[in-house]
Amino acid sequence: MSRCLVIINPVSGGGAARRYALDLQWKLSTLFETIEVKFTTGEGDATRFAKDACERGFDAVFCMGGDGTVNETVNGIAQGGFKSTFGFIPVGTVNDMSRALGIHQNPTQAIKRININQTRTIDIGRCNDKYFCNNIAAGVIPKVIEEVTPKEKSILGPLAYFLRAGQALFTTKDYTYRIQTENDDFICKSPLVLALLTNVVSSFERFMPEASVDDGYMRIIIFKEYFILDILSVLPLIISGAIYNSRYTTTLTVKKAHIELLSNIGDLPTNMDGDQGPSMPVDIEVLPRVLKVFAPAKHKKKKALNLPILPHI
Structure with a gap:
């Protein structure tokens, strides 16, 4: 039985995550036999939820939020031994990770384009114990x-x-x-x-x-x-x-x-x-290449450049 945990940060994007939560749940319900949904209420929730899902043998962990939510979720997957495939829908202020992976910046489009047959195995960094x-x-x-x-x-x-x-x-x-x-x-x-x-x-x-x-x-x-x-x-x-x-x-x-x-x-x-x-x-x-992610196999770089927003380092 395929199982997927969905972690949603309801305050991301000024509350935008709530508007797309049902769309994401519906999409994932067509791809996995069982989905479980959890909403974060404070710092560290996404890490705890993701780690628990890995330890319980979930096939996938998705999150919806900004870069901070993505970071917390990845920390949980790492602490759980990288046993679950990671997916995410960007609804934050900057969304650097989704840009790097070629995931659409519009949440509706990003949800529509989820394809569990498209994955990449990517690097992550470790800094002290995080x-x-x-x-x-x-x-x-x-x-x-x-x-x-x-x-x-x-x-x-x-x-x-x-x-x-x-x-x-x-x-x-x-x-x-x-x-x-x-x-x-x-x-x-x-x-x-x-x-x-x-x-x-x-x-x-x-x-x-x-x-x-x-x-x-x-x-x-x-x-x-x-x-x-x-x-x-x-x-x-x-x-x-x-x-x-x-x-x-x-x-x-x-x-x-x-x-x-x-x-x-x-x-x-x-x-x-x-x-x-x-x-x-x-x-x-x-x-190197420890995190399996649902993402396009190859990110095609944009030909045209739009003036980005400063800064979120």
């Missing part, structure tokens, strides 16, 4: 964006991140890090350090065009000390996918890294897939 799907970042912008409240997201949508990020333009503090990888060991100053598993950051779908969800590597992008002050020159490079080989960044392609904060500023949490992650120091590594 897991991430897309990115983990530390520095000025993540610290400012961390202050975005659920109410601001609900009222302003992606504009909330843009306004908070604008505050970083006036906060040019650099942090000193020690970064150790399998190939390097060095100290650097940077306002923003980003570890990335996919080609997408903050809805910028060409941020790291050479990256793939299943290549077994992560890219650590170290932004130079002056990039925030020259933001008007940086934005076109980000949009065109040229930031990674510009004078504003240093990029490392690695499988694991230890990042330690040397600045004496107290606690500096990271931002993981859009929500608060572990504090420094962090040990991060790629777990």
